[in-house]
Structures are given as C-alpha cells and as structure tokens.
Amino acid sequence: MIVLWTDALIFMLILIMLALTFYLREKDHIKRPLQTIVASKIGMASLVILLFFVLIGLLDSIHFKPANDKSNEIISLLDYWATPLREHGEKTYSAPFAATLYSKEMIILTDGSTLWGYPRLQFGGIHLTDPETQRIPDILQKAFYGLAQGVGLTGILIFLIRLLLVKRNKCLMLSPTAKTVWMMVFFFVSMTYALIYLSAYYHVLGTDKVGEDVFYQAVKSIRTGLVIGTLTTLIMLPMSIVFGILAGFFRGWVDDVIQYIYTTLNSIPGVLLIAASILMVQVYMANHEQDFTSVVVRADMRLLFLCMILGVTSWTGLCRLLRAETLKLREMEYVQAAQALGVTQVMILVRHILPNVMHIVLISVVLDFSSLVLAEAVLSYINIGVDPTTYSWGNMINGARLEMAREPIVWWSLTAAFVFMFALVLAANLFADVVQDAFDPRRGHSG
Amino acid sequence: MNPPLLTIEHLSVTFNQQLKVVDDISFTINRGETFALVGESGSGKSITALSVLRLQPSSARLSAAVIELDDDNLLHRSELELCGIRGRRIGLIFQDPMSSLNPVMTIGSQVEEVIKIHFSLSKELMQQRVLNLLRQVEIPDPEQRIKDYPHQLSGGQRQRVMIAIALAGMPDLLIADEPTTSLDVTIQAQIMALLKNIQHQTGMALWLISHDLALVSTVADRVAVMQRGKIVETGIPQELFVNPKHPYTKKLLAALPSIDNAGKNKAFSLKAQVNAPLLQVTDYKVYYPIRKGIFKRVAGYVRAVDGVNLEIYPGKTLALVGESGCGKTTLGKSLLNLIPEHSGRVMLEGVELNNLTGERLRLKRANIQIVFQDPFSSMNPRMLVNDIIAEGLRALHPEFNSAYRKARVLQLLRQVGLPEDSALRYPHEFSGGQRQRICIARALAVEPKLIICDEPTSALDVSVQAQIIQLLKTLQQEKGVSYLFITHDLAVVAEIADDVAVMHQGKIIEWGSVRQVLTEPENSYTRKLIEAAPVFKSEKIRKN
Numbered sequence: 001m002i003v004l005w006t007d008a009l010i011f012m013l014i015l016i017m018l019a020l021t022f023y024l025r026e027k028d029h030i031k032r033p034l035q036t037i038v039a040s041k042i043g044m045a046s047l048v049i050l051l052f053f054v055l056i057g058l059l060d061s062i063h064f065k066p067a068n069d070k071s072n073e074i075i076s077l078l079d080y081w082a083t084p085l086r087e088h089g090e091k092t093y094s095a096p097f098a099a100t101l102y103s104k105e106m107i108i109l110t111d112g113s114t115l116w117g118y119p120r121l122q123f124g125g126i127h128l129t130d131p132e133t134q135r136i137p138d139i140l141q142k143a144f145y146g147l148a149q150g151v152g153l154t155g156i157l158i159f160l161i162r163l164l165l166v167k168r169n170k171c172l173m174l175s176p177t178a179k180t181v182w183m184m185v186f187f188f189v190s191m192t193y194a195l196i197y198l199s200a201y202y203h204v205l206g207t208d209k210v211g212e213d214v215f216y217q218a219v220k221s222i223r224t225g226l227v228i229g230t231l232t233t234l235i236m237l238p239m240s241i242v243f244g245i246l247a248g249f250f251r252g253w254v255d256d257v258i259q260y261i262y263t264t265l266n267s268i269p270g271v272l273l274i275a276a277s278i279l280m281v282q283v284y285m286a287n288h289e290q291d292f293t294s295v296v297v298r299a300d301m302r303l304l305f306l307c308m309i310l311g312v313t314s315w316t317g318l319c320r321l322l323r324a325e326t327l328k329l330r331e332m333e334y335v336q337a338a339q340a341l342g343v344t345q346v347m348i349l350v351r352h353i354l355p356n357v358m359h360i361v362l363i364s365v366v367l368d369f370s371s372l373v374l375a376e377a378v379l380s381y382i383n384i385g386v387d388p389t390t391y392s393w394g395n396m397i398n399g400a401r402l403e404m405a406r407e408p409i410v411w412w413s414l415t416a417a418f419v420f421m422f423a424l425v426l427a428a429n430l431f432a433d434v435v436q437d438a439f440d441p442r443r444g445h446s447g
Numbered sequence: 448m449n450p451p452l453l454t455i456e457h458l459s460v461t462f463n464q465q466l467k468v469v470d471d472i473s474f475t476i477n478r479g480e481t482f483a484l485v486g487e488s489g490s491g492k493s494i495t496a497l498s499v500l501r502l503q504p505s506s507a508r509l510s511a512a513v514i515e516l517d518d519d520n521l522l523h524r525s526e527l528e529l530c531g532i533r534g535r536r537i538g539l540i541f542q543d544p545m546s547s548l549n550p551v552m553t554i555g556s557q558v559e560e561v562i563k564i565h566f567s568l569s570k571e572l573m574q575q576r577v578l579n580l581l582r583q584v585e586i587p588d589p590e591q592r593i594k595d596y597p598h599q600l601s602g603g604q605r606q607r608v609m610i611a612i613a614l615a616g617m618p619d620l621l622i623a624d625e626p627t628t629s630l631d632v633t634i635q636a637q638i639m640a641l642l643k644n645i646q647h648q649t650g651m652a653l654w655l656i657s658h659d660l661a662l663v664s665t666v667a668d669r670v671a672v673m674q675r676g677k678i679v680e681t682g683i684p685q686e687l688f689v690n691p692k693h694p695y696t697k698k699l700l701a702a703l704p705s706i707d708n709a710g711k712n713k714a715f716s717l718k719a720q721v722n723a724p725l726l727q728v729t730d731y732k733v734y735y736p737i738r739k740g741i742f743k744r745v746a747g748y749v750r751a752v753d754g755v756n757l758e759i760y761p762g763k764t765l766a767l768v769g770e771s772g773c774g775k776t777t778l779g780k781s782l783l784n785l786i787p788e789h790s791g792r793v794m795l796e797g798v799e800l801n802n803l804t805g806e807r808l809r810l811k812r813a814n815i816q817i818v819f820q821d822p823f824s825s826m827n828p829r830m831l832v833n834d835i836i837a838e839g840l841r842a843l844h845p846e847f848n849s850a851y852r853k854a855r856v857l858q859l860l861r862q863v864g865l866p867e868d869s870a871l872r873y874p875h876e877f878s879g880g881q882r883q884r885i886c887i888a889r890a891l892a893v894e895p896k897l898i899i900c901d902e903p904t905s906a907l908d909v910s911v912q913a914q915i916i917q918l919l920k921t922l923q924q925e926k927g928v929s930y931l932f933i934t935h936d937l938a939v940v941a942e943i944a945d946d947v948a949v950m951h952q953g954k955i956i957e958w959g960s961v962r963q964v965l966t967e968p969e970n971s972y973t974r975k976l977i978e979a980a981p982v983f984k985s986e987k988i989r990k991n
Contacts (some may be wrong), residue, residue: 027829169928281970334835338884339895341839342813351838355829 002063002074004300004309006227010061033359033438041333043434044177048184048299049427053222060223063296074296082216085199087178088123090211096412097139099125124203142198144384150193154186195200206412209401218416220391225424228307228376229369235311236368239316241361245353247319248326255323262316270313275384277309278302282295299387306379306386310372324358359439366432370425451475452652453499453620456513459493462506476620476652481643482657483663486673486698487908492528492656495673496622500533501526501747517619535565537611542625544605548597554581554608555593556690561615569778573712580611585641598659607641607960612633613646623652625663627662631770632935636979639666658908660703661938661981664688672696702913704938706980717988723797725929726815726897727783731791733774751777752789753953759840759897762923763979765959766944768937768976774953779899782931783815784808796896816890820902822882826874833870836860839893857890862925863918882913884918891922899931904939916943937980941965949973 024030037043060078079086093102100118104108109116120131128134197214198204205214246260281302285292329335329352338348379385380394388395400414451703454678455478460469476482484492497503499514499521516536524532533539541547541948549557558577562568568576581589584607597605613621624641627635643666646653657663663670671681676931680693691697733752736745751774760763762895767775781789795814803811818841819825826835836859837852847855857867863884874882883903890898900919904912920943921925922928932943940947940961947964949957949972957970968974 333819334827336780336783336785336824337817337819337889338818338838338842339785340812340815341842341889342809343838345844347842351830351834352827356827393574 002065004063004297005304006231006300007061007063009231009234010058010227010298010306013230013331014058016276034434035436036438039177040438041177041180042430043438044181045184046427046430046434047154048181048188049423050431051429052188053226053424057226058217060220065347074294078220079312082219085213085216086205088213090121090123090203090207091119092207092209092211093410094121094124094203094207094211096204097125097135098206099128099131099135099202101408102408121203122208126199128332139198139202139234142201146194146197147190147335149188149197151186151194153241157189158182158186162413199322205416208396208413209403214413214416215394217396217413218392218393218420221393221420223397223422224303224386224390225373225376225421226394227303228310229372229428231304231307231430232310232314233365233368235308236315237361237365240315241322241354241357243315244319245326245349245357247401248323249330249349249353258323262319265313266316268313271379271382271384272307273313274306275307277400278384280441281305295389299390302387303390306376310375314368314372318361318368321360321364322357325360327355329353329356361438362439363432366435370428370432373421373428439443449478450480450518452514452517452895453654454513455495455499456511458495458498458509458511458514458694458939460491460498461508461510464508469498469972471896472673472678473679474671474681476654476934478619478652479646480668481646481653481655481666483657483667483701484668484673485657485660485663485670487658487910489675490673491676492673494625496539496656498626499536499622500539501529502533531565534561534616534618535615536619538616538618538621540543540606540609540613540621540623540626540629540697543656544602544609544629545597548608553594553596554600558608558612561612563813563939564879565616565981576615580615581608583614583645584611586709592934598786601632602809606630606634606638610641610645612637614649617649620652620653620654622656624656625658625940626655628657628659631779632802632937632976633770633979634979635662635981642666649971656789660909662698665981671941672699685965694927699909702910703813703944704913705914706938706941706977717965722760724758725761725796726757726759726931727754727794727926728782729794730776731755731757731781731789731793731794733789734785742836750953752781755791755950755955757948757955757967759929759931761896761929762922762927763945764943766932766940766947767950768934768940768947769950770818770976772936773950778950779817779901779933781930782899783817784812785817810843813839813893814896816893816895817895817899817901818883818886818890818903822879823888823906826882826889828874830873831870832872832874833886835874835891836870836889839889843893846921855892856888859892862891863888864940878916879907879910883907883911883915887915887918889915891926894926895928897929899933901933901934905934912939919943937965949976 003010037047055346056078059081060076062077063074064076065074066080070141095102098121100120103118104116104321105119107119109115120126125131125135126140191313195204199213203213203215205218208214225263243262244437247255285298285301286443294302335352337349338352343351376385376392377394377397380392380398385394386392396413396417400410400417403410403413455475456473457474458469459467472495484495486492493724494503494507495732498507498509498511501509501521509520514922516532516593519532521529521532528861548554552560555577557964558580559573562573562576567736577593578589581592586592586604586607592600594928595972597608600608609626623641626642627638639662642653645651655667656662667684669681670684670687671678672687672693673679674695680687680691680696687696688700688968691700696896732750732754734750736742737747739746753774753777757765769775777786782793795811798955800811801807813888830838831857833853836856840847840852840855856870860867860869865888869877869881869885873886877885885971886903887898896919903919904915907915919930923930930943932940934940944961947957947959947961948955949964949970951972957968957971957973965977966971967978
C-alpha cells in the first residue's frame with residue numbers, strides 16, 4: 001500500500017474528528033446543539049449526502065500498486081472496483097447512453113468499403129445489434145433491472161440492520177428524523193446500485209474528448225473537492241485560533257503585531273500568492289526528479305501545496321472574528337475571578353476562552369468548506385489550481401469551455417461537473433445552516 | 448364614593464398553555480391614588496401591567512372577565528382603538544431608561560412623537576408643550592437639552608425624560624414598572640418626589656410596581672402583594688406592614704434588612720481593636736488618563752480613587768458605601784490587581800504587596816478573593832460546578848490530587864448549603880441565589896483571609912438576599928474570614944457590617960463603626976444618603 005501525502009493528512013483528519021466526537025460527546029454544551037441538529041430533517045438529509053461523498057472520497061484515498069499489473073501505475077481502491085469503467089475508453093466524444101460516437105467519421109466496413117457515418121462505440125452499448133430501435137427499451141429495461149436489484153438488496157440490508165438495532169439502540173428508530181435518514185440512505189444506495197449496473201453496459205454520462213467516461217471522472221473528482229475543502233481547514237484552524245485568541249487576550253504589542261500581519265496578508269491578492277506557490281512547487285519537483293516518480297505522486301504534491309497556500313491565505317477571516325469574541329470574553333467576570341484565584345494566563349486561555357469561542361469556529365469551518373470547493377473550480381480555470389492530470393470538477397469545467405463552442409454542442413461534461421459540485425456544495429450549505437442555527441447562543445439556549 | 452378608575456377582575460395570563468404566570472387576580476385603582484403592586488421577581492407583576500394594555504408577549508394568552516378603564520371595556524376594543532388608549536389614557540414607564548429611549552433620536556423628538564400621535568397641534572405649540580413637559584419633570588435648561596441624545600444625560604435625567612414622555616399624552620393612569628431600581632438612592636428619592644408632585648398637580652392615578660417594600664411603604668396609598676401570580680394580600684400600608692396577615696407577607700417583611708439592626712450582633716467597635724489589621728491600604732490612587740489630541744497626550748486624569756486609607760481587621764466586615772460612580776467597585780477590583788494602574792501602599796498581613804513580583808505575588812494575592820454582583824455572568828457557562836469550585840485549588844495547589852479536590856468541593860457545597868449532586872451540574876440549572884452560593888464556595892475554596900463582596904445581593908430578591916447575608920455571617924463566624932462589603936444599600940450595611948466607610952468621588956469622607964455612622968453621621972453627605980434611603984421604620988408608619 002502506498003500512502004500519499006494527502007492520504008496521510010486525510011486519515012489524520014478522520015482520526016482527529018473521531019477523537020473530538022468522542023471527547024465532546026458527553027459535554028452538555030455540545031450535546032444540546034447536536035440534538036437540535038439531529039432533530040432537523042434537512043440537516044440529517046444533507047448529512048447523509050455529505051457522508052456518501054466522504055465515503056467515496058475515503059475509498060479513493062487508499063492507494064496501492066496492483067500486483068498483476070506490469071505498468072508502474074498507482075491506483076486507489078475506488079479505481080480497482082471501477083476497473084471496467086476506467087479501462088473502457090472510447091475514441092472521442094459520445095453522448096450519454098449512446099451507442100455511437102458523437103461525430104461522423106469515415107468507417108471502414110468489413111468488406112472494405114467506406115461509409116460516412118457514426119461509428120459504433122467500443123464499449124458502450126456493444127450488446128445491442130440494432131442501436132436505433134433497441135437502445136431506448138434496452139436502457140429502460142436495464143435501468144429497471146438495476147433499480148429492482150438495488151431496491152431489493154438495500155431493502156434486505158436495512159431490514160437486517162433494523163432488526164439488529166431495535167434491541168440495542170431505540171433512539172435510532174424512534175427519533176422523528178430517523179425515517180428521513182433511512183429513506184435517504186435507501187434512495188441513494190439503490191440509485192447508486194442502478195447506476196453502477198447501467199454503467200457496465202453504457203457510458204452513463206457520456207465520454208469526453210479523449211474518450212474517458214465522464215461519470216468516472218466526476219466520481220473521481222469528489223476526492224479532490226473534499227481534500228481541498230477539509231485539508232485547507234485543517235491547516236487554517238490552528239493558525240487562526242492561536243493568533244485570534246492571543247491578539248484578543250493580551251492586547252498591547254501582541255495585538256498590534258498580529259493585526260499588522262493579517263491586515264497585510266489580507267491586502268495581498270490571494271491569486272498572486274497561490275500562483276507563486278504553485279510555481280515554486282513545480283520548480284522544486286523539476287529539480288528533484290528522483291523523488292517524484294509517478295504522475296500521481298506529482299499531482300498529489302501539487303494538490304497538497306495548493307491546500308497549504310489556500311489555508312495560509314484564508315486564516316485571516318476567522319482570526320478577526322475570534323479576536324473580537326476574545327475581547328468580549330476577556331472582560332467577563334469569570335475570567336476576572338479566575339485571575340483572582342491565581343490561575344495562570346495560559347490556563348485561562350485554555351479553560352475559559354477556548355471553549356467559549358468553539359461555536360464560532362464550528363460555524364466558520366462548515367461555511368468555509370463550500371466556498372473552498374467552489375474556489376478550486378475558479379483556480380483551475382486560470383491554470384493555477386490542481387494539476388491538469390488530476391480529476392477535478394474545475395478541470396472538467398475548464399475543458400468544457402471549448403466544448404460549449406462546438407457544433408453540435410457537447411453539454412454532458414459540464415453538466416456532470418455542475419450537478420456533482422452543486423450536490424456537494426448544496427448539502428454542505430444546508431448542513432452549515434442547520435449547524436449555525438443550532439449553535440447560535442441567541443436562540444434561547446442558555447449558556 | 449367615586450367609581451374606580453381601573454377595574455380588573457379574574458385576569459389570567461398563561462404561557463405555552465401550561466405556565467400560569469398570572470392566576471386569577473382582581474383589583475381596582477381609584478382616581479388620584481397611588482396603588483402599589485409588590486412581589487419578588489417572577490411573581491407576575493410586570494406581565495399584569497402589560498396585559499392591561501394588551502402588550503403581553505405573543506406566546507402569552509390572556510383571559511379576563513373585566514378590564515375596565517372608567518366604564519370603557521378594554522377587552523372589547525380593537526387593536527387600533529387600543530392604540531388610541533395607550534399613551535393617551537394610560538401611560539407607561541419602564542425600568543431601564545437607557546434601553547427604553549431610542550439612542551439615535553434626540554429627547555425632544557421622542558417627547559414630540561407622543562404628542563404628534565395623540566394631538567394635532569401646530570409646530571410652535573408642540574415645541575411649547577415639549578418645553579413645558581421638560582420643565583415639569585425638572586430637567587434644567589430645557590431649551591438646550593431638547594437637542595441632546597439619551598447617552599448625554601445621566602440615569603436620573605433619562606428617567607425624567609421617560610416620565611415626560613409618559614405625561615405627554617396627559618393620561619389618567621400612569622403605570623410605573625420599577626422606575627427607580629437602577630438609580631441611586633438620592634436620585635430615587637427625587638424621582639419619587641417628582642411623581643408625587645405631578646400626581647397632586649394633575650390628579651393622575653399612579654400604579655407603582657416594585658420589589659422594594661421599603662420604598663413602597665413611603666409612597667403608596669394602597670398595596671397589593673403578589674406571589675407566584677396570585678394576589679395574597681391587599682391593604683393600606685399602615686395595616687399591611689404593621690400587621691401582616693398572610694404568611695408570605697410576613698416572610699417578606701421579616702427578610703427585609705433594617706437600619707435598626709445596625710451593630711446589634713456585633714459587640715466590638717473600631718476603637719476596641721487590639722489585633723493588627725489584616726489589610727492596610729495607604730494613600731491608594733487609581734487614576735485613568737484622559738488622552739487628547741493627535742499624539743494622545745495626557746491632558747488630565749479621571750480620579751477614580753483619590754488617596755484612600757483603609758484598614759480591615761481579621762474576622763470583621765468593613766462596608767464600603769457610596770453612590771454609583773464614587774469609585775468603590777474600582778477600589779475593590781484594583782486591590783485584586785484586576786485593574787493594574789494604581790499607586791499606593793497595600794499591606795496584607797504585614798507584607799508589602801508592592802515589594803513582591805511574579806510567582807510570589809500571585810500566591811500572596813490569592814489570600815484576597817472576590818464575589819461579584821451578577822451571579823449569571825460570573826461563572827463560565829461551559830464548566831461544571833465541580834470544576835468551577837475546584838479551579839482555585841487546581842491553580843494554587845497542584846500537589847492535591849483529584850480525589851482530594853473532589854472531597855473538598857463536596858465539603859464546600861455542604862458549607863454553603865447546596866446539595867451534593869450540584870457538583871455535576873451546569874450553572875444555568877441553578878437560580879440566582881444558588882449561583883451566588885456557588886460563587887461564595889469558589890471564593891472559599893482557596894481559604895482566603897479576605898473576601899471582597901462587590902454588591903453580591905443587589906441582583907437578588909429580598910428573601911434570597913436575607914439568606915445570602917445570613918450565610919456570609921455564618922461563614923465569618925466559623926472561619927474568621929474578613930469581608931470588604933461594597934454596597935449602596937444602607938439597610939444591608941446595617942445587617943452585616945462592623946465598620947462603615949463612606950465614599951464620595953474617590954475619597955473616603957467618613958469612617959467609623961456602623962452604629963455610629965448610621966445613627967450619628969458627622970459628614971453632611973452621609974446624612975443626605977441616610978435620609979434619602981427608603982427606611983422601613985415601623986414606628987415611622989405608626990406615627991403617620
């Protein structure tokens with residue numbers, strides 16, 4: 001198994017989150033908002049969608065070199081399971097669910113004559129003898145089959161899980177949103193099963209310019225979007241928390257220095273910093289060729305550096321908020337009582353200030369996630385985002401620029417990227433709204 | 448016998464279909480009389496007043512048989528008609544004038560607003576009316592003040608503006624909801640005198656809502672006592688306060704601190720002291736610099752504490768009295784080094800605190816602890832009570848292990864009269880009085896020699912106040928801890944203090960034993976304070 005840099009950081013993040021959940025589970029001031037979140041249907045539905053995306057991202061983060069493959073390729077677990085899809089590349093563009101290429105070509109028939117028409121695909125719809133008439137009924141039939149199998153399997157699975165849980169954990173069944181959660185899970189798993197079933201026979205979302213399956217690309221891009229959203233936050237959080245709290249608590253010259261730093265950093269156009277950083281990474285990789293043996297490793301390093309520089313340029317917003325909140329908390333009487341009790345200043349910061357600003361941190365993290373995913377798309381557009389060989393929605397949209405100008409128009413690449421990105425960002429935003437409302441201290445929660 | 452001005456019968460207000468905040472009350476208010484509705488916080492007095500005007504919160508449901516203002520059934524009036532009654536026939540004054548006045552409008556325009564709604568006058572006449580009203584409420588120099596904003600006036604002046612706004616509609620009934628609670632004692636006396644004066648001039652009825660029984664006893668014609676939404680007793684002050692019939696009224700009256708108790712359970716006076724003082728403060732100054740100009744040059748100083756000399760003896764209580772702004776809280780907090788810019792000598796147990804630095808200073812300062820005024824914000828809402836009380840132990844005695852700390856916390860909870868399972872709960876689950884007990888336990892945990900109590904009971908009800916004062920006295924007897932009791936309430940001073948220091952504009956103008964200062968004050972300012980305090984003397988009422 002090969003552990004890339006971003007993989008390592010992702011797993012570390014998962015561990016930290018699990019540890020934090022475990023630690024905060026019993027704390028009353030976190031329990032109450034969490035109960036509010038669990039009681040919200042929209043919150044739980046968007047959480048289910050987010051968890052699906054996270055699961056796909058995690059599957060895509062386990063990299064290894066396949067034993068039987070002679071090439072020096074590093075693939076992930078998701079690649080391995082999606083192997084037929086990965087390797088069934090066409091020649092060029094083809095529409096979703098099509099059996100022929102998108103444009104006319106010179107076809108050389110078996111008997112030697114030529115024909116100017118739409119050539120058949122190599123992998124999509126090859127089981128059809130007469131594409132014109134058979135295609136639509138075949139699609140419907142296969143879709144129905146796939147859906148039925150998916151529904152059946154999911155139904156049995158959920159039934160078994162319910163049987164198991166009904167003895168142990170009543171609350172999972174009885175809470176009002178439990179039904180929503182189970183229905184979302186049911187819906188998603190059966191849809192996914194149907195799609196996977198169909199994709200063995202057709203290119204569900206078509207193929208792009210080099211013939212690669214668009215559905216595969218979109219699914220692979222999930223990891224990139226998630227990595228940028230979460231790793232950037234991981235890098236940004238310690239800086240903004242430490243600087244914000246120090247500036248607000250100690251005031252004086254500490255406050256002045258930190259304010260100068262973040263005001264200056266805020267005034268520099270972020271795009272320039274990001275461009276400079278990516279350039280530096282490329283120069284470094286060119287100079288140390290032996291360390292970066294494969295394309296995957298190079299692309300991963302570039303992604304990592306992109307996350308780092310995005311984190312370094314975006315900590316200022318949260319830092320300001322935390323500084324303001326710390327200024328207010330500093331004058332609270334319990335901080336003064338702690339000083340009178342002889343508590344050292346470091347302990348006051350850790351035990352009094354930090355827990356009371358956590359709600360701002362939480363809201364900020366969830367809100368920033370969606371804006372970072374969108375930012376990646378923009379950066380790819382101006383070529384200072386991820387490596388062009390990395391699968392990302394930004395790269396797909398970038399490539400769609402010229403496709404839109406084509407006649408006839410190629411719309412599926414852009415649409416696929418848009419739909420997936422929209423789903424992730426919408427789910428994240430809805431979840432962020434619910435989290436924000438739950439943690440808002442003015443909403444009648446005491447404390 | 449004139450028909451009553453306001454008749455209320457069987458009024459009930461329910462929150463969320465279950466909680467009966469006002470439970471079937473009935474009373475009447477006659478023309479020109481002062482009616483007082485007293486009770487502790489949460490008894491439903493303010494909601495009653497708001498319900499009469501149908502201003503109760505939307506989650507509250509109102510039901511009444513009769514609400515009649517001078518034969519006009521208010522229950523059947525539409526919202527539009529009720530707008531014509533609010534302000535015009537019934538005026539309303541609120542408790543906190545700063546949040547009741549719009550900070551971005553001048554006071555002149557706020558008074559004018561009321562006149563505009565109810566009367567149609569020309570511009571000159573309106574201006575005249577506003578000036579007359581401001582003169583009536585005794586605001587000096589009204590022509591200048593009319594353009595001022597609320598933040599440019601003092602608390603007493605803002606309350607006068609509120610009264611002017613209420614009077615602008617020329618109402619028959621004025622409802623005053625705790626009008627003087629946030630004001631100083633002398634200002635309070637002036638505002639009450641003003642209200643009485645206006646009553647005599649206009650023949651207006653006054654409905655006073657308050658928790659201050661002493662104040663009510665001096666101004667009211669009739670009093671009704673409320674407990675948990677019900678009126679338990681009604682009567683004239685002469686009968687009600689001298690011979691209360693209902694046990695709740697008796698309890699309230701018994702809990703009232705009284706100046707008569709000054710020095711009763713303390714046998715020592717200042718001159719008989721033989722011990723060395725625990726805390727000796729010499730020439731203490733806290734000056735805040737006023738910086739003006741581009742370069743922030745120091746143009747002058749605000750002398751918050753101006754050369755104060757104090758002595759506190761072990762096991763004794765020194766009360767520091769004064770009005771708001773005199774510097775007593777500043778003095779208390781800066782003794783704990785919570786306000787670092789100070790000068791002067793502080794000797795604690797003979798050790799000069801200025802000579803110590805760093806770690807030794809931190810440990811020595813822990814001999815002085817503080818209990819704050821507001822029990823709601825003086826504890827970290829995210830910490831368990833156990834951690835709050837053990838915080839000092841953790842910081843100053845790292846050698847104690849957690850089992851010892853836990854045992855100590857339980858012991859402290861027992862001493863302040865709280866159940867043992869409180870240790871695993873959060874502060875918001877307790878009432879105000881209980882929270883104050885937790886704060887006292889927190890202060891006691893590190894075994895201080897001196898506790899500075901910064902108005903610890905002003906935010907509490909009368910009966911809870913009596914309990915807290917009793918607790919403090921018991922702890923003093925058991926542990927020999929001294930108190931520096933900062934307060935503005937002379938009656939509380941009488942209950943708890945051995946010695947009194949009166950502070951005015953940063954200086955101590957009188958200092959002596961409590962009996963001497965409260966019965967034979969030497970300074971004229973002290974005399975003014977004592978006179979202004981609504982003293983609850985039963986003999987005084989019997990004479991009247």
